[in-house]
Amino acid sequence: MADAFDSPIDIDDQPSPTALGGRAQVATSVGIAAVLLLLLNAHALALWADGLKPGPRTAGIYAAAQGLSSRTAARGLDAPRATLRAGWQRLQAADWPDQR
Amino acid sequence: MLFPTLDFALFFLPVLVLVWTVGQASNEWRKIILLLASWIFYGAWDWRFVALLIASAAINWSLAQRVHARAEAGESVQPWLGLGVAANLAILGFFKYFGFFLAELAPILTAAGFGRDLPLIEIILPVGISFFTFQGMSYLIDIARRQTQPASFLDLTLLMSFFPHLVAGPIVRASHLVPQFAAVPRLTRTMVSASLILIVWGLFKKAVIASELATGLVDTAFRDPAALSGLDLLAGAYGYAVQIYCDFSAYSDMAVGIAGLMGYRFPRNFDQPYRAASLQDFWRRWHISLSSWLRDYLYISLGGNRGGVWFVCRNLMLTMLLGGFWHGAKWTFLIWGGLHGLVLAIERLWREWRPSAAPFLPRPLAILFIFHIVLAGWIFFRADTLAGALAYFAEMAAMRPGITLTTPLMAGLIGLGMAIHFAPPALLPVLARRVAAWPAPLTGIAVGLAILAIDTMRGDGIAAFIYYQF
Numbered sequence: 001m002a003d004a005f006d007s008p009i010d011i012d013d014q015p016s017p018t019a020l021g022g023r024a025q026v027a028t029s030v031g032i033a034a035v036l037l038l039l040l041n042a043h044a045l046a047l048w049a050d051g052l053k054p055g056p057r058t059a060g061i062y063a064a065a066q067g068l069s070s071r072t073a074a075r076g077l078d079a080p081r082a083t084l085r086a087g088w089q090r091l092q093a094a095d096w097p098d099q100r
Numbered sequence: 101m102l103f104p105t106l107d108f109a110l111f112f113l114p115v116l117v118l119v120w121t122v123g124q125a126s127n128e129w130r131k132i133i134l135l136l137a138s139w140i141f142y143g144a145w146d147w148r149f150v151a152l153l154i155a156s157a158a159i160n161w162s163l164a165q166r167v168h169a170r171a172e173a174g175e176s177v178q179p180w181l182g183l184g185v186a187a188n189l190a191i192l193g194f195f196k197y198f199g200f201f202l203a204e205l206a207p208i209l210t211a212a213g214f215g216r217d218l219p220l221i222e223i224i225l226p227v228g229i230s231f232f233t234f235q236g237m238s239y240l241i242d243i244a245r246r247q248t249q250p251a252s253f254l255d256l257t258l259l260m261s262f263f264p265h266l267v268a269g270p271i272v273r274a275s276h277l278v279p280q281f282a283a284v285p286r287l288t289r290t291m292v293s294a295s296l297i298l299i300v301w302g303l304f305k306k307a308v309i310a311s312e313l314a315t316g317l318v319d320t321a322f323r324d325p326a327a328l329s330g331l332d333l334l335a336g337a338y339g340y341a342v343q344i345y346c347d348f349s350a351y352s353d354m355a356v357g358i359a360g361l362m363g364y365r366f367p368r369n370f371d372q373p374y375r376a377a378s379l380q381d382f383w384r385r386w387h388i389s390l391s392s393w394l395r396d397y398l399y400i401s402l403g404g405n406r407g408g409v410w411f412v413c414r415n416l417m418l419t420m421l422l423g424g425f426w427h428g429a430k431w432t433f434l435i436w437g438g439l440h441g442l443v444l445a446i447e448r449l450w451r452e453w454r455p456s457a458a459p460f461l462p463r464p465l466a467i468l469f470i471f472h473i474v475l476a477g478w479i480f481f482r483a484d485t486l487a488g489a490l491a492y493f494a495e496m497a498a499m500r501p502g503i504t505l506t507t508p509l510m511a512g513l514i515g516l517g518m519a520i521h522f523a524p525p526a527l528l529p530v531l532a533r534r535v536a537a538w539p540a541p542l543t544g545i546a547v548g549l550a551i552l553a554i555d556t557m558r559g560d561g562i563a564a565f566i567y568y569q570f
Contacts (some may be wrong), residue, residue, distance in 0.1 A: 005276055006367040008356050009294040011529045022287030023120050025540045026361055029296065032544025034113065035552065039551050048106040084556040092316075094508050 039077050042069040101144040103354045104307045104562055111141065112358065115173040119362050120287075127284045131258050134362070141263035142227075149226040152191070157257040159187050160236035162546050163245045168250045177244045184240040192233045198222055200429030228267035230426055230570050232260045234393055239274045241397055248275040255281045264359040268351045268567040270369040270389035277364065285363030294532035295360030296543065299552045302353035306565070309517045310347035313339045314563055317510045320481055325492045330499030333492065334516065335506040340482050342517030344566055345373065346386070351565045374474070374521055377466040379443045382474060394423050409452045415450060417441035427481075427570050432489055436480040443473055 321336025424437015
């Protein structure tokens, strides 16, 4: 017997304006988000690969991640990340007027 | 393997693909995939304890079979139920409390001449043990109370191992999840959009607000309160109230979202707890799956609301003391639980004997008052030792002038965390419906950009969730 319980994702489904159902929607949206992050945030992948234990298997992953990071940076795709990061660091460094 | 890491993303994406491809054709294979994935998830922390997880599920499943058979035959279930509860408590007690009791008993045993015989062993606490043993116990008790049907071994093992809730809840009961395992779930567009929003929202709360407050303010304030001003310590206390809410509710949000993307519904675990106008109300809004567990399996078993008012107060106090001890083998958690028990008992006595002419406290003032009771409790909860907690109160009361630790960003994050907490409950459904109407590629771009923004704001590395230690 199932308990009636309240879940945050219990939301009435609306008639969809597109043909995609839930499965196709999750595949498309998660896939696109992953590709976008690979392009705009390859730095994070390179950082992650840098933390892997060195070995013959990880050497390939490391080289691929570093290569992707360099190629995306060369095309300026890391600019949004760098701009946001600089803004955030300015916020972190900000102090009260009388403390400066 | 923490949710807000690339390790987890690289683990979860293939699992998601498998459950909606192989797992779409066969529900049994879907469950096997989820079970194996859950063991890999848990094994990434320590492989040895996967065996403990399986053993715990096997014990609960086999004892529940006996309890059910006896209940069906009209015989007493107490012997098998008692054995099952004792087995769960023994597992929890050994890993979580053995060291504490040994340390507390050591002076007495040493004085009695048994000091050199003390078994000095360092016990590693398996992540999430408090959660999966409570799940096992609730399953057994529900079977004995005939509130749920016996689950197959696969279903029960999956229930207890399911990776979204495995290490820090919500405590999902058999009656919540096992019926959902009966068939391949149907995934709707609003489920997907709500799940994605919860994951991104949780990432933001954890990686930006909770982590930044922890490293920039709270950890320093609690490490050396004597070196800080009164305002910094006050900000540290408020900061911790926001940090623990953002940290734990973030985990719950992400757990609900991750399960939701695979088609499963988890119960709500938070409902604006700092809006509570009484402590009883607070416990209906904070860590709802634990408070309802304590109510259903401990408070009611102790007698609940039956008997006189003093008996009810005793039950409240015992429930909260044990609830505090559930969080960890430390005096600070016992004091925290005791404080909540005491205030709950006072509320109960006040309701019983309140003079009819006594005025009611206006709701905003009641909310403010209860928030500060909760805040005082958080200082005990956060401090490493009882002496540390008392020193924090003393140094805060000293109100030394100046402000050195609380930067505008920290003050802003406390304000933002509170604002997020007070966001209207209807916001998620409204957003989820709106996002569900978007074309999926647009949703993907929005999710990708949101994660990018969060990743730029997070510090290097990420601290474990506070509730991982429980």
